[in-house]
Amino acid sequence: MAKTPKTEKPEPAQGDTASEIKYPRRTERRRRTRLKILEVAVRQFSKSGFSATTMQNIADEADIHVTTLFMHFNSKNELATSLANDAVDRLRDRVLAARGSRPFFEFFREEALTYAANRRSVSQPDAALWNNLRKDQELAFAWTSYEYGQKGLYAEYIASEYDIDRTTSYLADLIAALVVECLILPHERWAQAPGKRNLAEEIEQAVNLTERAAKHMLKARDPSA
């Protein structure tokens, strides 16, 4: 192996490449550009829909050259998958901050209602995006990763709070599936008739039903199940 000369370089963070270590300022700029792209992409997808948005639109809106955009993301699909992964990462941070100090259902109720409040402030095309997310062939993978990531985080939270071993019991994972579904269902209904339904009320109804069911499942659990 080649010897590496000792320098004053900072410890490389996980995932850094050689060039990123060599040019820390470039890395910072790169990180900021990436964030900017993701921010613009989610806005454009919401405004015009996934299919109608081109890589060129995103580059223009982010005020970068399209070649730069492609250096960050090989395809629109990769961009969508990154958006999903980022959403899961942010959820992970919130889960780690709450776990151990807040009961799961209190945490989840707040998550659900914050989400509903944010959605309400965006315009109608967002409903169309949501409605199409699962049905869009290109977006299916991003959607699946997002759903899967959420389920895992919730299951882990529930398992740690209720002392459930996920390798021998399905309880925490089944409840997590219920919890994720109780966010999807109101969205689907709302997206079908965004003017007629109140998303926050719909979500609250679904969350109430889910919490009651989950708490019963936890109370009635057979330790051997």
Next chain:
Amino acid sequence: MAKTPKTEKPEPAQGDTASEIKYPRRTERRRRTRLKILEVAVRQFSKSGFSATTMQNIADEADIHVTTLFMHFNSKNELATSLANDAVDRLRDRVLAARGSRPFFEFFREEALTYAANRRSVSQPDAALWNNLRKDQELAFAWTSYEYGQKGLYAEYIASEYDIDRTTSYLADLIAALVVECLILPHERWAQAPGKRNLAEEIEQAVNLTERAAKHMLKARDPSA
């Protein structure tokens, strides 16, 4: 509108094209070829995995020219989606035959255990396919359609048996999500260690848990929820 001459042609079935009506024998042959392709594809995907299987492999195995294969399916992804849709269609037939005469949970338990028994008879690579199905970018859409189709059929069954209005209550849809998840979870665990776990026992454990939870949800339901 152009006049259509009266002939002895049979009534066209829904979805038939002009050429299919003109050449009924060709249509029948086409239908048989399509079934053969789907049959071969599922076997090849199970044996070699989705990525490793080529359209040429499938054509060879089905004893047709690859051009013929492409006349039926534009891509491997389209083939996978058709497999998923066919599986949903078959489930729909079973649901329609059972609805009204058999309680949902009796029907579902049998579905789950029949499935487990069939899986047991196939070899290990099948576990790998199952394990990758949700994580494969190309297969995600097929997977999502399948899951979505299953959920809808189960929700409809539950709603009709328990007199639930799906436009005002989330109950039937939440239970359907639980029911679908209780099939996925044992598969995932089993696929991770196919030699060590008994799929039928795992499924039975998950089905028991789900049935208890669902029946409680149905019993405790608030008619206004």
